[in-house]
Amino acid sequence: MKxxxxxxxxxxxxxxxxxxxxxxxxxxVHVHRAVMLxxxxxxxxxSRVSLARELGLNRDYLGKIFKRCTGMEIREYxxxxxxxxxxxxxxxxxxxxxxxxxxxxxENLRTFxxxxxxxMEMRPMEYRRMSRKRxxxxxxxxxxxxTGKDVVCYKIRIPEP
Numbered sequence: 001m002k003x004x005x006x007x008x009x010x011x012x013x014x015x016x017x018x019x020x021x022x023x024x025x026x027x028x029v030h031v032h033r034a035v036m037l038x039x040x041x042x043x044x045x046x047s048r049v050s051l052a053r054e055l056g057l058n059r060d061y062l063g064k065i066f067k068r069c070t071g072m073e074i075r076e077y078x079x080x081x082x083x084x085x086x087x088x089x090x091x092x093x094x095x096x097x098x099x100x101x102x103x104x105x106x107e108n109l110r111t112f113x114x115x116x117x118x119x120m121e122m123r124p125m126e127y128r129r130m131s132r133k134r135x136x137x138x139x140x141x142x143x144x145x146x147t148g149k150d151v152v153c154y155k156i157r158i159p160e161p
Contacts, residue, residue, distance in 0.1 A: 027068070027069065030055060030062065031065055031066050031069040031070065033055055034055060034062065034074070037051060037054060037055075038074075038077060042078060042085060042104075043082065043085065043103065043104055043105035044105065045105075048075070062074070079115045079119070082104045082105045083104070083115055083116050083120060085103075085105070086100050086101060086104035086116065086124065087116075090124055091127070091128065091131035097109070097112075101113075112124070
């Protein structure tokens with residue numbers, strides 16, 4: 001399975017939340033704020049333009065620094081968050097996949113299935129079956145506020161290799 005967030009981004013987030021390391025660079029602060037907004041409501045309709053407007057930044061600048069800091073585009077990061085949210089629902093409830101895809105923020109089932117397969121390397125129904133049968137290991141994706149406190153944390157279970 002592909003990592004949910006890149007090691008480079010994890011190091012940057014750690015820097016941003018470690019007190020006493022000096023002030024993080026402005027691009028890192030902007031990316032951190034963007035990540036906080038994305039984690040806040042990943043099911044909402046969010047675009048690079050709306051995110052940049054919320055942060056008071058140029059959309060191209062935000063896209064550039066986000067990719068440089070995280071190793072992925074905003075849309076890819078958002079889709080990974082949405083897939084993690086959907087995986088929680090799949091493992092924990094019996095809702096139909098089409099409803100879960102909507103609750104996670106995907107506009108249609110086809111896009112959801114492609115994103116889910118890309119991130120989890122299996123289909124949603126396979127994940128649901130495996131999550132109920134096999135031993136799973138936990139993977140987390142979180143963001144922290146300015147004080148270093150966890151704000152949002154997605155904890156999902158993925159099949160052991």
